[in-house]
Amino acid sequence: MIEKKTVIIGAGLSGLLCGKRLAEAGHSVLILDKGRNIGGRLSTRRTDGAVFHHGASSLPDFYNHKELPEFGLKMFKRAEKEKIIQRKGNLFEPINSVADFVNYCGTNLNIRESSEAISLNLHNKTIDVQCRGSVHEKIPYDVLVLSIPPNQAKTLINKQINKIDSLMDKVQMRSSAAALFSFDINPEPVKDKHFSNEKVHILVENNRFKCEQQLFCLTVHTKEPFAKEIVKNDKNTIKELLLKEIIDAVPFSLPKPTYEAGHRWLYGFTERPLGTPYLYYKREKFGICGDWCSGSTILDAASSGIKLGEQILNL
Ligand SMILES: Cc1cc2nc3c(=O)[nH]c(=O)nc-3n(C[C@H](O)[C@H](O)[C@H](O)COP(=O)(O)OP(=O)(O)OC[C@H]3O[C@@H](n4cnc5c(N)ncnc54)[C@H](O)[C@@H]3O)c2cc1C
Structure with missing residues (x-):
């Protein structure tokens, strides 16, 4: 050879x-x-005490x-x-x-x-x-x-x-947006692993991937057609828009996030x-x-x- x-x-x-x-x-x-x-x-x-999966999981x-x-x-x-x-x-x-x-x-x-x-x-x-x-x-x-x-x-x-x-x-590739948030609340009582509404899927991270700190961590992924609507925004705006969706979809109140970040996948998914x-x-x-x-x-x-x-x- x-x-x-x-x-x-x-x-x-x-x-x-x-x-x-x-x-x-x-x-x-x-x-x-x-x-x-x-x-x-x-x-x-990875951030202090939190692990997020904003791509495939x-x-x-x-x-x-x-x-x-x-x-x-x-x-x-x-x-x-x-x-x-x-x-x-x-x-x-x-x-x-x-x-x-x-x-x-x-x-x-x-x-x-x-x-x-x-x-x-x-x-x-x-x-x-x-x-x-x-x-x-x-x-x-x-x-x-x-x-x-x-x-x-x-x-x-x-x-x-x-x-x-x-x-x-x-x-043809399709874009999508995601955002990562951690909240300073005890994740233990939350048994759900996912939340959603018609615009987003929300993944509860630290129930599956144990964090050292007691943080409640969420990764939000956009659904279509909402993804198309918001993906052209900058990462900061994406983060703010997705925080609103979390507040809408999670059935209990959340404090101000201790960590927040927006992300854009310009070539996220294959359409054709x-x-x-x-x-x-x-x-x-x-x-x-x-x-x-x-x-x-x-x-x-x-x-x-x-x-x-x-x-x-x-x-
Ligand atoms: C939000 C999201 C959720 C998903 N969920 C799932 C799921 O649950 N299950 C599933 O099966 N699939 C899922 N997918 C699809 C899956 O992630 C992809 O099919 C797979 O990861 C693609 O791998 P790849 O190697 O083809 O491309 P990529 O993972 O895109 O790899 C391309 C690499 O090239 C690098 N690169 C680009 N340009 C250059 C350059 N000029 N020089 C050097 N490096 C460069 C990039 O940094 C990147 O690391 C998801 C995708 C997204 C976006």
Whole structure:
């Protein structure tokens, strides 16, 4: 086997599992992510004594996902055995936090956080990377993978691949908003894990993920069409609008929050996928993966990344 150096841009689940598949087959993998933490839309925010999940918080049943390659099934089964995830009805939920599941998927991978790729040169086999607060760097590769949302991929590719813009334009992503709040009240008497009204879902965080402090923590996710209505606002306004919805939906009175933050997912959910599990361009040695290639869930992201990894192994 000739060892290939694969650079993967994006450490969401698709990029992590593409990298994992290649690394476990003996290839050299470097994953870059613009975020301070890995996981992308599998996101955990920690503050003093509170843990919030403002991205995905559960997985569909991987035993019944027809597209999931054997490698993915084995990884998820092992996560269940190691008590990182557990079955809840027809879903699986992380036992402690989404971050534990993400870290499990990224174990032993060479990952650089806070590294945003800002330009690609698909002919010279290098990528230019701008890390916040540091100089430009050029990273050479044998195979390059983009595991980022389609709109961002289109910008980075910058017309270097024929007809790719029209492919990316086929995909439709939907935005959504979320907000995180903690309140200085004892969470123990609250037995509900969810609240909702017609505009939002509210997740009670610290009943599932135990906090050190006695804080009552809520993550609010917007429902459609309310999401569309408010997502163009700044994060502060989003936070205020969502606090109003909490007051409406939670059937007891709440004090002023001790922590509050608004969040926007500009490319949160796939509305219309591309219709193929991944893209690979042989001449350019360049691949694209992500949930949006064939679906909209964590398992679609996993399948896409692993299948692209297997395509690279077969080159
Ligand atoms: C609010 C919300 C709730 C959800 N709930 C669920 C759920 O309950 N169950 C479920 O199955 N799915 C859910 N989903 C969908 C699920 O989160 C996604 O399907 C999955 O996480 C997508 O993974 P991905 O790797 O394809 O993309 P992403 O997770 O988006 O990963 C892309 C990564 O690329 C990085 N990146 C982007 N541009 C660059 C750049 N230029 N340079 C370097 N890095 C870059 C980003 O920082 C990010 O880490 C939810 C999504 C949202 C937004």
